[in-house]
Amino acid sequence: MSPKCDAVLIAGFxxxxxxxxxxxxxxxxxxxxxxxxxxxxxxxxxxEVLGGKSPYNELTMRQAEAVRESLRAKNIEVPISVGMRNWKPYIGNALRDLADAGARRVLGFIMAAHRSEASWERYQATIEEARDALGSSAPTIEYPAPWHNHPLFIAATASRVRDAYARLDAAARSRARLVFTAHSIPVAMAENSKYVEQLTESARLVANELGVASWSLAYQSRSGSPRDRWLEPAIGDVLHNLDSDAAVVVPIGFNCDHVEVLYDLDVEAAQIARDAGVTMERAQTVGDHPQFIEMIASIVSAHVTN
Structure with missing residues (x-):
């Protein structure tokens, strides 16, 4: 059995x-x-359309505070620091704060359920750079097992989807197609990871929880060179060609309602749906849903307590 962790680093985008x-x-x-x-x-x-900023940092801080509260309810006190890969507060600063407080073994909880080079390995590389900068004072980092199929993640997602279905009228609800979405990545990157496999498993488990036999997986937010092959189908194409006039769209690849959800789905995809005559309801991300917070807290608890 590995030594227990004495602190937690929540690493976000x-x-x-x-x-x-x-x-x-x-x-x-x-x-x-x-x-x-x-x-x-x-x-x-x-x-700019969304006010010139992203809610990502605020939402992630809210998630972290909810995890702290959940742990306190279990009489578990452990330092939790939040660090971002692409903006302040940076991962390097967060890890330094933990090291300065005496942390020697840190649980690195990367806020991505589905693992690829972009969503997982780049974060690990950034954390390693931060450790190198700290030198001999750098704590050891331990990572949790994949949690894309964790019962509480599945339950939290299913709860959000039920809420979305409930916003449709009864007739549309009976016809609505269930469409899961995640960030598209280059096909070459996907082939070297379990990203699609894990997304498919998450979607299947949520659909099973809901008792929905037929569902589809689409991708969004492509940003790379048009010469490269990226994962398809795009959510816009799925909505445009939908064999129904209603859809529930579930951003299962995202853990909070940040810009790629608020714009790419709520603005862009919603307009495509309207043009196609499709009534679209977008499920909230898991965010600070109590079952998702309990999932993180239970993983932390398993790494920091005897």
Whole structure:
């Protein structure tokens, strides 16, 4: 049995908190990876439409505080620091704070249920860079097992989907197609990970929980070179060609309602649905749903207590 952890690092994507941070934030995200200039400006516009900032940091901090409260209810006190890969507070600063407080073994909880190079390995690499910068004072990092199929994650997602179905009238509810979405990634990246496999398993388990036999998986928020193959079908194409006039869209690949959900689904995909004559309801992400918070707290508890 490995030694118990004495602190927790919650690692997230990060987001700009005001308008003048949007472009520096996007430059951080790209870090030398090519993006067509037209697409870059489109993304800037998405932030402008939503008030020039992202709610990601605030929502992740809210999740972390809810985890602290859940742990306190179990009489577990453990330092929890939140660090972002692409914006302040950066992972390096968060890890330094834990090290300065005496942490020697840290649970690294990356806020991504489905693992790929972009959603998992880049975070690990950033954490390792932070450890290198700390030198001999760097704590050891331990990571949890995959949780894309954790019963509480599935239950929290299913609860959000039930709420979305309930917002449809009875007739539309009976006809609504269940469509799960996740961030598209390059096909080459997907082939070297379990990303699609894990997404498919999550979607299947949620559909089973809901008693829905037929469902589909779509992708959104593509941002790379048009020359590269990315995961398909795109959510817009699915909605445009839907064999029904109603759909419940579930952003299962996202853990909070940040810009790629609020714009790419609530603005862009919603307009496509309207143009296609489809009544679309978008399920909330798990966010601070009590069962999702309990899932994180239970994973933390297993790593920090005897």
């Amino acid at each position: 990060g987001g700009p908190t005001r308008a003048d941070e949007v472009r520096p934030f996007l430059d951080n995200v790209l870090r030398g990876r090519p993006m067509p200039r037209e697409r870059y400006e489109e993304v800037v516009h998405h932030y």
